Amino acid sequence: MHTERLLLGPGPSNPYPEVYEAFTRPVIGHLDPVFLGLLDETQDMLRRVFRTKNALTLPVSATGSAGMEACVVNLVEPGDKVIIGVNGVFGGRMCEVAERAGAEVIRIDFPWGQAVDPQALLDAQKQNPEARFVGVVHAETSVGVRSDIAPLRALQQTDTMLLVDCVTSLGGSELLIDEWGVDAAYSGTQKCLGVPPGLSPVTFSERAVKRSTEGRTKPVQSWYLDVGLIGAYVGSGRKYHHTAPVSMVYALHAGLKRVLDEGLENCWARHQRVSDMLHQEMAKLGFTPFAQEGHRLAQLNTFFLPEGLDDAGTRKRLLEEYNIEVGGGLGDVAGKIWRVGLMAQGAQERSVATLIGALNQILG
């Protein structure tokens, strides 16, 4: 018996139907010309959803956290300074990954629920012009907050690069890698691309590529995540590195095609429209927004629970009786907030109707 859920948590989201179909495609070799053609198309489509011309744009063969690690270990060497803005779990994770790579981390904390202030990061960079990168999470999944990236374009005038976590933003809300001057970014497949978890799309600007290859004194500490080696396979060299996860690439190809067929901006607009509907309906049930106004993610909505609502018990009933998953809070806000994801296939009016209908039955 297979369990089926409406996935309205922080991810994975429900895949687009085309993606399941792609998984039935016969596996072929990772050096087969047909597969390499499909990989080229996947890279082209990734460039379109990232809004970039970066040659080094590819899916890392592991989940989003490995994409984070790939970006970090390719950009830093032991002893390098980095500046990281933290307003939730994933900013904190970036600090830990950087520390393990031997970096000296200048961590700038912001209250959970608030956006990262780009000016504070720029100020920190002025005091530490030798910093290798400024890192920030565009869409903090742990709190449902969108931080402004565009002002950080000013880093292009410095020797400090801009690293952005786009795990939850890619495909779900405006993201403009080239226009915002992002040097390195990573994402995941299991959020707004409507693909199961398993790959991490990354993109590197020319100066990020330079830094990660000829700009180093020692090889990248991770052989598996060395983008120079990965790029030599995925790019025109076709030099064998590791065996590409063929079926997951099929799935990503299908998810990207679906997003681009709908139109990237239409896709962003759909996520916003459905989120607006959710907020209206949740307000009627006494849920109030947690994230800072003007910085709320459409694809990941956070709410304070109404007075007296049983957090774990209600989520358990939603899951067991209604097959609906919503996310609870993490860390300091555990038990205090819910995280309601409306991503990819889940970002449709029916999802809101289903959740609200179930909540009315449980709470009513």
Add this chain to the structure above:
Amino acid sequence: MHTERLLLGPGPSNPYPEVYEAFTRPVIGHLDPVFLGLLDETQDMLRRVFRTKNALTLPVSATGSAGMEACVVNLVEPGDKVIIGVNGVFGGRMCEVAERAGAEVIRIDFPWGQAVDPQALLDAQKQNPEARFVGVVHAETSVGVRSDIAPLRALQQTDTMLLVDCVTSLGGSELLIDEWGVDAAYSGTQKCLGVPPGLSPVTFSERAVKRSTEGRTKPVQSWYLDVGLIGAYVGSGRKYHHTAPVSMVYALHAGLKRVLDEGLENCWARHQRVSDMLHQEMAKLGFTPFAQEGHRLAQLNTFFLPEGLDDAGTRKRLLEEYNIEVGGGLGDVAGKIWRVGLMAQGAQERSVATLIGALNQILG
């Protein structure tokens, strides 16, 4: 239009039909009790195919090379000595991964086509009793050679651990992790388990777990591959680490079930039977075995080409006209040998009939 191939190269192999079916299973959350139950079953089945009781036995969320890196970075710290036997590409890769992790590598080379001599590794360990591990590739995919692991059980009497690459052996030929005294091993899904590439099953003995957690002075350099953190999610703690690649776990679960339903020893025997048939038939066409007698892998058969045979041209015709993939040689033996994989779904008499039939048409 979807391309379909008979995959008789070094991997990926053709997945078992049950595995494609598993991919259509609806995606659910990585913390969903139903998924966690499935993950438990997957771990249990992995223990059965690895022939181990190791608690820390799990699929790393990336391909086989990441499993190699996971084993290495969890066991070593910068400055540690390690001893690695090399008789092909993958032994060489283990050296590179260890060097990037800061290890001092004592590399012991053996001629390509020959097995690694366990006594030479034991002798090296006697001269370097502080070595953290002895590493060896059980089934060298680049040359089709099986090395003896059992004699290395003697390392259990020392402080040096035994690390074994089982990428191509797991599920395809005898592999006895506990009986052979293996401390850490990694594999891939895309060979004899009949699952697409994307996950790397690993297993750690108690002393390997101890070394990778409390036995260290610094955290593991890779956050993503830290088996302590992964084990806290996959094990009973259920502490969120990264988003598990849900669909790939479904696929692995199905592949393992198929292998165990057939019976692990029956599965090994099938690979051997079909390989014997291949050798008989290839001999008639003038192909002679490359790998050392007594150390030939059933699942990955290597042959010197007959005098005058056009390597690339023939493989191209097999691929384009017959949709059959066979592998060429790597490195020093490029252009001189073929690698014919008979793995998982491909390890059946029909594969041999198909390949030989096509070769007769092309060469005849």
